[in-house]
Amino acid sequence: MASRPIVPLQQQQARGEGVIGGRKKRVVLGDIGNLDRVKGANINLNRPITRSLCAQLLAKAEAGENNKNVAIPNVTGPKPQVADEVVAKRRVAPKPAEKKVTAKPKPVEVIEISPDKEVQNDKFVNKNKEGDALSKKKSQTLTSVLTARSKAACGLTKKPKEQIVDIDAGDSGNELAAVEYIEDMYKFYKLAENESHPHQYMDSQPEINERMRAILVDWLIDVHTKFDLSPETLYLTINIVDRFLAVKTVPRRELQLVGVSAMLMASKYEEIWPPEVNDFVCLTDRAYTHEQILVMEKIILGKLEWTLTVPTPFVFLTRFIKASVPDQELENMAHFFSELGMMHYATLVYCPSMVAASAVFAARCTLNKTPIWNETLQLHTGYSEEQLMDCARLLVSFHSTLVNGKLKVLYRKYSDPQRRAVAMLPPAKNLMPENSCGSRV
Known part of the structure; x- marks a missing residue:
């Protein structure tokens, strides 16, 4: 049966491990960016820092949750940047405008016309509107004239419509x-x-x-x-x-x-x-x-x-x-x-x-x-x-x-x-x- 290799104490400490009472003790990392705590360890990040992770780190730095200088690894190089410097740069740099989620309008077909045609079309629309209004006025006037003439011919203008009397209204309470x-x-x-x-x-x-x-x-x-x-x-x-x-x-x-x-x-x-x-x-x-x-x-x-x-x-x-x-x-x-x-x-x-x-x-x-x-x-x-x-x-x-x-x-x-x-x-x-x-x- 193969036995597990014994790792020296120095290497255990270098990996963040300790021995307490014969048992191993792992040091919990407070941050992924606290790479300087691990002494003698040269760790290259193969995974790039995403925008959401960077936003979380910046929010914690601004809220003062971590007052220590936290080294943020630079994606482009091995030299880490201090979080305060990044925050200062972020404050100086103008904030990008927030993108509003809006429905994309349907593409409208654009027809290019000359200024002369625009004026002519506007005049044509106005003429149509005026013509519709005049036709409506003329039709209403003609109807009213014809109605008045018909009533006058029948003698209805002098005879108002008789109202039928409700002869049982006074006896509504009489059983x-x-x-x-x-x-x-x-x-x-x-x-x-x-x-x-x-x-x-x-x-x-x-x-x-x-x-x-x-x-x-x-x-x-x-x-x-x-x-x-x-x-x-x-x-x-x-x-x-x-x-x-x-x-x-x-x-x-x-x-x-x-x-x-x-x-x-x-x-x-x-x-x-x-x-x-x-x-x-x-x-x-x-x-x-x-x-x-x-x-x-x-x-x-x-x-x-x-x-x-x-x-x-x-x-x-x-x-x-x-x-x-x-x-x-x-x-x-x-x-x-x-x-x-x-x-x-x-x-x-x-x-x-x-x-x-x-x-x-x-x-x-x-x-x-x-x-x-x-x-x-x-x-x-x-x-x-x-x-x-x-x-x-x-x-x-x-x-x-x-x-x-x-x-x-x-x-x-x-x-x-x-x-x-x-x-x-x-x-x-x-x-x-x-x-x-x-x-x-």
Whole structure:
């Protein structure tokens, strides 16, 4: 087995080794540049000093971490340089500018042009810009001129656009107004009104004519007023009478019995405290007994299949009056025309919503309201002024003959000062039959 060669102590010391207690002791080098500590050793550096290492040494020298003169080997020769001298030179020498890392721009193709061409191109660009601005100004001016001429030709400059009034804004806090569902409800009423609307039936009634029906309705209005019933009860009563007469032949002597039984049914449906059967017996001067009224009530319910929830003209009238933004006089006048139309058989050809809208239209014409019809009314009624003209003229013709007629109940009712005596006002001249066209405002 080969033994390790013994190195003399001097050579060990020359290599930086020592013997302590029989063991070798290595002297840790404080710096790579402290080459003068190793006495008698001539070491040539084969590895050049890098920039990062040199920067570290200079930073330590400037911070004062190593106050001793540290010899820095010169890369170009064996003679070392003192760190202080290097620092002095570094301080005297100007610092190189730091390189900023920037993205290299893409090479731009440079086109050399003469000064004359530059001036000409600048002028060309300016001319183009000025031409674009002038063309824009000219196009805007031309458009505005044409728009103004079109409006002037159509007469729109003098008529500002009407605003549709939100008639339910005031009832937003009223739960009974059902503002969230009111529009859907009236859409349903419009669809359902034709199903419950009675057709013309006088040709199928051999013993009843239009005059007898008018007398019955006039008497029922009087009874309704004496009992102080709600308007819904009156409208439902007339609806029940007409629907029953449309499906059942009634003798003349039972016509009043049909009216009494219909009002009893409507009162039970609409009123909180409806009149009793004996009250109707007394009103008919005991022409019909208690049992006859109840038997007729049962017959009517059977023929109508117990259908009492129907959209009468009153259902639409309340909504259309609200859309008209009325005063007390206009409201009473609209109710007057609606009941006047209900009393005459000729209005049965029109659906309930049209009768209600025509009543509001005729009332506005009678009271000289301007405008007679607007966008808000047309939106909520669904009818234009031209569509309502025929029915409104019919209602005004009834108004003109009411004073000299024999049926005075309705005239007396609406001649009351509490109802603003609207029946006593002169009929609307622009809706009289001799006038071929209505007012245009």
